[in-house]
Amino acid sequence: MAITIETAEAALRSIFEDLAEDLEADVVEFDRDTKLLDLGMESISLIYLISELQQHFELGDRLFQHLRESDRLLKDMDMGDILSGLVAVSAEEPSDA
Amino acid sequence: MPEHSVKTLLIGLDGATYDILDPLVAEGHMPNLKRIMVGGCRAILRSTMHPLTPPAWATLMTGRTPGNHGIFDFIKVDRKAGKPTYTLATSADLKVPTIWQIASEAGQRVTSLNYPTMFPVKPVDGVVIPGYVPWSYLGRAIYPKAAFKMLKEKGVFKAREMSTDWQHERKAVQGLAENDLQDWVQFHITRENRWQEILMTLMDEEPAELTSVLFDGVDRIQHLCYHLIDPETRDDYDTEASRKASDLALSYYRDVDRYIGEMIEKAGPEARVLIVSDHGFTRSGKRIFYANTWLEGLGLLQWKPDVPMDDQGRVALDENTEASTLIDWDATKAYSLSSSSNAIFIRVASEDDPGGVAPEEYETFRDKLTVQLKALRDPETGRAVVKDVFTREQAFPGTEMAGAPDLTLQLADYSFLSVLRADAPIKDRKIPYATHHPDGIIIGYGPGMRAGEEVAPMFIADVAPTVLYSMGLEIPRSMEGKLAQGLFAPETLEATPPAYTADKTGAGAGKQETLSADAEAQIRERLKALGYL
Numbered sequence: 001m002a003i004t005i006e007t008a009e010a011a012l013r014s015i016f017e018d019l020a021e022d023l024e025a026d027v028v029e030f031d032r033d034t035k036l037l038d039l040g041m042e043s044i045s046l047i048y049l050i051s052e053l054q055q056h057f058e059l060g061d062r063l064f065q066h067l068r069e070s071d072r073l074l075k076d077m078d079m080g081d082i083l084s085g086l087v088a089v090s091a092e093e094p095s096d097a
Numbered sequence: 098m099p100e101h102s103v104k105t106l107l108i109g110l111d112g113a114t115y116d117i118l119d120p121l122v123a124e125g126h127m128p129n130l131k132r133i134m135v136g137g138c139r140a141i142l143r144s145t146m147h148p149l150t151p152p153a154w155a156t157l158m159t160g161r162t163p164g165n166h167g168i169f170d171f172i173k174v175d176r177k178a179g180k181p182t183y184t185l186a187t188s189a190d191l192k193v194p195t196i197w198q199i200a201s202e203a204g205q206r207v208t209s210l211n212y213p214t215m216f217p218v219k220p221v222d223g224v225v226i227p228g229y230v231p232w233s234y235l236g237r238a239i240y241p242k243a244a245f246k247m248l249k250e251k252g253v254f255k256a257r258e259m260s261t262d263w264q265h266e267r268k269a270v271q272g273l274a275e276n277d278l279q280d281w282v283q284f285h286i287t288r289e290n291r292w293q294e295i296l297m298t299l300m301d302e303e304p305a306e307l308t309s310v311l312f313d314g315v316d317r318i319q320h321l322c323y324h325l326i327d328p329e330t331r332d333d334y335d336t337e338a339s340r341k342a343s344d345l346a347l348s349y350y351r352d353v354d355r356y357i358g359e360m361i362e363k364a365g366p367e368a369r370v371l372i373v374s375d376h377g378f379t380r381s382g383k384r385i386f387y388a389n390t391w392l393e394g395l396g397l398l399q400w401k402p403d404v405p406m407d408d409q410g411r412v413a414l415d416e417n418t419e420a421s422t423l424i425d426w427d428a429t430k431a432y433s434l435s436s437s438s439n440a441i442f443i444r445v446a447s448e449d450d451p452g453g454v455a456p457e458e459y460e461t462f463r464d465k466l467t468v469q470l471k472a473l474r475d476p477e478t479g480r481a482v483v484k485d486v487f488t489r490e491q492a493f494p495g496t497e498m499a500g501a502p503d504l505t506l507q508l509a510d511y512s513f514l515s516v517l518r519a520d521a522p523i524k525d526r527k528i529p530y531a532t533h534h535p536d537g538i539i540i541g542y543g544p545g546m547r548a549g550e551e552v553a554p555m556f557i558a559d560v561a562p563t564v565l566y567s568m569g570l571e572i573p574r575s576m577e578g579k580l581a582q583g584l585f586a587p588e589t590l591e592a593t594p595p596a597y598t599a600d601k602t603g604a605g606a607g608k609q610e611t612l613s614a615d616a617e618a619q620i621r622e623r624l625k626a627l628g629y630l
Contacts, residue, residue, distance in 0.1 A: 015237070018237055019233070019236075022236035022237055023233065023256075040233075041231075041233055041234070042231045042233060042262075042264075044185060044231045044261075044263045045231045045233050045234045047184055047185045047187070048185075048187070048216060048217075048234045049234075051187040051188075051189060051217050052217050052237075054189060055189065055217040061173075061189050061190065064175075065175065065177075068175050068182045068184075073419070073422075
């Protein structure tokens with residue numbers, strides 16, 4: 001299933017809404033320029049967030065692989081990188097299919 | 098809701114060793130464990146070739162060796178490009194089903210608390226709270242969501258007290274000042290209490306045939322306080338701070354013992370109990386091997402400019418910064434990325450990355466490095482630094498072997514190497530420290546199990562088929578571990594002989610390649626040679 005920027009963004013917003021409910025905190029607001037570091041999560045939680053997105057969209061570990069190819073650390077990325085990464089990965093044929 | 102009663106209670110004690118438990122039992126700190134040891138059956142449980150928490154627990158949970166389940170370290174290394182990167186190993190990297198998935202698919206309810214590489218949770222009939230999850234994500238990590246809400250309503254879910262703070266852990270396992278040890282032990286006393294409260298609540302509210310919990314404070318406390326727990330050495334440390342930390346650490350074991358008693362009582366007399374550890378423990382030597390510094394001396398690694406020298410006896414950076422950021426990748430052919438893996442990776446040249454070792458020279462390069470590692474002597478003591486070196490074919494044969502490091506080291510004192518830069522490849526350790534040992538524990542107790550006996554050592558992969566058998570379930574033939582028959586009374590085995598089944602691939606394991614019969618046979622021979630089978 002091809003992922004669009006809109007479906008990717010909706011999935012992320014849903015996760016952040018759930019997290020806010022769990023933590024009894026305000027929902028984290030973001031746009032495509034929001035730095036991952038500014039989401040108020042530990043770096044390890046960012047890894048879990050990406051793991052969860054991979055599982056949600058049944059991507060194996062291809063989103064991680066895609067993000068690594070950019071040669072930047074997770075902490076230097078923004079939400080646009082995650083969203084466009086999801087779209088790009090879903091458009092590729094999985095190599096291990 | 099149908100009635101569910103506990104058939105098997107699996108209690109994990111990360112890093113537990115008879116070297117500590119036996120004296121504490123003898124001193125009266127652990128009366129429940131004593132009762133179980135007397136009324137049950139025990140054996141040494143041999144860990145994975147590299148006795149490290151994620152690969153060892155993954156083997157225990159799946160009955161498969163790391164080369165087949167795909168977990169080799171806390172991290173998953175990606176070295177497709179010239180510069181390797183890594184991320185935390187997650188359930189996506191665990192390529193085979195766990196005992197909870199298998200039991201669930203066979204119609205049994207399960208509870209799994211605090212086991213590693215379980216996030217994101219693969220759906221089961223039951224409750225899973227994965228281990229090693231930071232506080233801000235722990236609530237969301239609970240499967241199913243309704244269980245989180247129930248635990249929160251009951252007031253037993255307190256994320257900050259039971260989660261993993263990786264930065265804190267990384268700093269602490271490098272060593273803490275004597276005055277900070279009490280806080281470290283107290284943190285784990287509080288943490289285990291939370292997990293115990295959650296388990297007790299789930300046993301009331303969501304009872305499960307397979308009920309499992311992992312207490313990992315045993316490992317964390319032993320790393321820093323082994324010398325204050327071991328009766329052979331604890332009186333040698335007589336400062337007030339040491340005595341207080343020692344008393345607190347002993348109270349931790351009394352707490353764990355009380356939890357074991359409470360769990361067994363609540364599980365009822367029909368439940369079989371397995372108490373297991375992923376590896377044992379022992380005191381580290383007084384020296385640290387700086388692997389990357391040693392590789393620099395051989396001309397195989399170059400640091401980036403201005404990388405500081407470690408003068409504090411550290412094995413890794415304190416903060417969550419990748420060791421790969423310290424290395425000049427244009428001039429590096431071999432490297433170590435994590436202390437925990439005790440491994441060396443070899444950079445192999447490719448079309449995209451011409452800077453590494455030419456593929457046709459790989460074997461020769463690796464053999465030479467192995468010889469050099471085995472020949473390495475500590476200049477101060479004259480002793481060998483490395484006890485043994487394993488290629489990935491030796492250490493991690495299987496379908497996932499390509500993800501394993503090229504060389505895995507067993508250091509002479511079982512300690513972990515340092516990935517940092519230093520002014521010499523072997524330097525003094527600054528504080529007392531303890532490390533993992535291959536010999537863990539397994540204790541079986543309950544109906545149909547042997548009583549009052551110590552039986553031959555078992556392999557950690559044997560736990561998964563043993564758990565399934567204890568629940569009356571079929572054992573998948575693909576499991577490399579064998580049913581630990583020694584734990585069960587002969588009449589039990591005669592009355593209920595083990596049943597085996599073909600693999601079920603629908604257990605949410607994800608992609609799983611299969612091995613040819615020849616490859617399986619080779620792997621079994623290799624494991625035999627290593628003493629695992």
